[in-house]
Amino acid sequence: MSIFKFLKSKSFFKQIAIAVIGFVILFFGLKFWLNITTNHDQKIQVPYLHKLTIKEAEEKLTALNLDFKVIDSASYNPEYPKKSVIEQSPEAGDFVKEKRKIYLTLNPSKYRDITIPDLNGRTKRQAISELQAIGFIVGTEFTYVKDIGKDVVRGLRHKDKILNPNDQLPKNSIIDLVLGDGNGN
Structure with a gap:
C-alpha cells in the first residue's frame, strides 16, 4: 500500500480522530484537576504587619491561615518598637493563597x-x-x-x-x- 493511499484511508482518519479526542479530553481533564488542586480562585489579602510584635503578627496571620518565617535584621530602626516587624514579603495588600509563607524582618533591640x-x-x-x-x-x-x-x-x-x-x-x-x-x- 502506498503512503498516499494510507493517508486517504478510513483507518488513518480514525486514528487522527481518536488522537484529537484524546488530546481534548486530556486537556480539559488536566485543566479541571489543576483548578481544584491549586485553589485558583482563592485570594487572601496580606495584612499590614509593620510595627506589630511577633505575637501580634502571628495571631493575625494564623487567623488568615497564613504561615510566616522570621528573618533577622542587622539594621536597627529607632522609629519602630524593639523586636517589631519592620519589613514583610509579600507586601501588605498583595493577594496570596492559604498556607503561603510571609517573610518577616524584625527590628533588633538596639544598634549593633x-x-x-x-x-x-x-x-x-x-x-x-x-x-x-x-x-x-x-x-x-x-x-x-x-x-x-x-x-x-x-x-x-x-x-x-x-x-x-x-x-x-x-x-x-x-x-x-x-x-x-x-x-x-
Whole structure:
C-alpha cells in the first residue's frame, strides 16, 4: 500500500480522530484537576504587619491561615518598637493563597556594636571622617589638653568615660574628641 493511499484511508482518519479526542479530553481533564488542586480562585489579602510584635503578627496571620518565617535584621530602626516587624514579603495588600509563607524582618533591640579604632595621633578632620564613616556621631564639645600638636587626637570619650582602642559602642553613639592645643612642649 502506498503512503498516499494510507493517508486517504478510513483507518488513518480514525486514528487522527481518536488522537484529537484524546488530546481534548486530556486537556480539559488536566485543566479541571489543576483548578481544584491549586485553589485558583482563592485570594487572601496580606495584612499590614509593620510595627506589630511577633505575637501580634502571628495571631493575625494564623487567623488568615497564613504561615510566616522570621528573618533577622542587622539594621536597627529607632522609629519602630524593639523586636517589631519592620519589613514583610509579600507586601501588605498583595493577594496570596492559604498556607503561603510571609517573610518577616524584625527590628533588633538596639544598634549593633562597633569597635573603636585607634585614632591617637590623627588629625581632628581624619578622626571625624573615620568615626562618621563607621557609624558614630562626633560630638561638638572638644576637650583640649596640653600637647605640641594642634588639633591632634589624644583621646576619645563617651559620656565622660575614656575610650580605648578596640572598645565597643553601639552604632550612632556620640563620641567626644580629646585634642591637643598646640601649646605643649
